[in-house]
Amino acid sequence: MSVPTDEPPSGRDRLRELLDAVLDEDNARLSDMAVSAHSSPFHFSRRFSRDTGESPVALRRRVLLERAAWQIGQGASVTDAAFTAGYATVEGFTRAFARAFGHPPSATTAGSGRWLPSPNGIHFHPPLHLWVEGNPRSRPAMDLTALQIHHDVDDTAALIRLAAGLSEEDYRKVCGPGRTVLSWDGPEETIAATLEHLVRAKEVWLASIEGSDFPERGADDPESLRSRHEEAGARWIAAVEDIGRRDAWGDRLIDALCDPPESFLLGGVVAHVLTYSAHRRQAVRHMLRSVGVEVGHGDPLEWLHHRDERRKDTP
Structure with a gap:
């Protein structure tokens, strides 16, 4: 999963590298993210949180849940979406999904809203990219x-x-x-x-x-x-x-x-x-x-x- 950009690889900025480290499929732990970013876990977490207003683990969890919602809306099973998102059990995924979206994964449809509240406007964008809102709202009005x-x-x-x-x-x-x-x-x-x-x-x-x-x-x-x-x-x-x-x-x-x-x-x-x-x-x-x-x-x-x-x- 990567951020779409017109910049050549040699011109990648530091935030782009930090995001890639967080969202790499193999980097499920903070220590793995830090190694990919050539940093210590402490400095990596501090820099990332400062630049995005969100911890690396929280952003990764949120974006993967957004991706899971899209996958389910496209016809993927809840089980497949759970394991793709890195959850050890379907039950744990279902609880996390329901807490985040306010409804169980089984209630997700192709037209359901898939973006969760974000302090930085960074969201999953299908099929493999991110979308960055120009004017993010960390707390949308209550529906x-x-x-x-x-x-x-x-x-x-x-x-x-x-x-x-x-x-x-x-x-x-x-x-x-x-x-x-x-x-x-x-x-x-x-x-x-x-x-x-x-x-x-x-x-x-x-x-x-x-x-x-x-x-x-x-x-x-x-x-x-x-x-x-x-x-x-x-x-x-x-x-x-x-x-x-x-x-x-x-x-x-x-x-x-x-x-x-x-x-x-x-x-x-x-x-x-x-x-x-x-x-x-x-x-x-x-x-x-x-x-x-x-x-x-x-x-x-x-x-x-x-x-x-x-x-x-x-x-």
């Missing part, structure tokens, strides 16, 4: 929609995990007699029914957005819901990111799955799902407490705090 979408998916997954520890009796116990959120969805009197409707709503709206057939209803036991949610949640994140990337919030969807067909603004669809998902998640919390399970508030502030703390703890 409120993305925050809500990712919080919703993460929080739903956490509630399903808690439900998996219940007895079958408590899982299907009527905790809210006669409770109905939306008339066309039917009663949601139990933890099982409410969690199933949480997952089902995304499956149905995704079918409308993607133009696929009305989805068959899957099983509602916790393990089946976990699997359904993992798949639908990744697709939902990717779909909303695509809408945002295209600034298509005002596009109108003609939903042939309705009888008779109806039209909906894409922005309205996302707001609808978020609104009723938040309502149902809180309802599940009340029902979990009624059967003796301790559960948090589901507050996005707490979720962001814990996410940031996890990032700080990552070497």
Whole structure:
């Protein structure tokens, strides 16, 4: 991986040499980078951090994750991208990728954003080069929609995990007699029914957005819901990111799955799902407490705090 330039090899500047040392495929460790740059690890790290505003290890990790996102978007498997990026396990790569991009590798599409926040504007540029932004922003503005979408998916997954520890009796116990959120969805009197409707709503709206057939209803036991949610949640994140990337919030969807067909603004669809998902998640919390399970508030502030703390703890 090298920085494209019009300069002849003899005119390479020192920063170019430092970048090449950091991004050489064989230089996974700081000591290897320093040897390639004919420097001691201490002086190499100090010079590189001074010139780029980022440590050598941090820049290498970030650029390789950006490259991995591009590779996955082009059809590479998560496993291949993980090992190409230098990770010893797919699990470790998946955790690092999700912390960096805010979604799992499996939710990456060809149109997904691939650049991470950078203090120097240096990014991976396919297939083998770097791109240097003229006016980099180290901290882009918070995307409120993305925050809500990712919080919703993460929080739903956490509630399903808690439900998996219940007895079958408590899982299907009527905790809210006669409770109905939306008339066309039917009663949601139990933890099982409410969690199933949480997952089902995304499956149905995704079918409308993607133009696929009305989805068959899957099983509602916790393990089946976990699997359904993992798949639908990744697709939902990717779909909303695509809408945002295209600034298509005002596009109108003609939903042939309705009888008779109806039209909906894409922005309205996302707001609808978020609104009723938040309502149902809180309802599940009340029902979990009624059967003796301790559960948090589901507050996005707490979720962001814990996410940031996890990032700080990552070497």
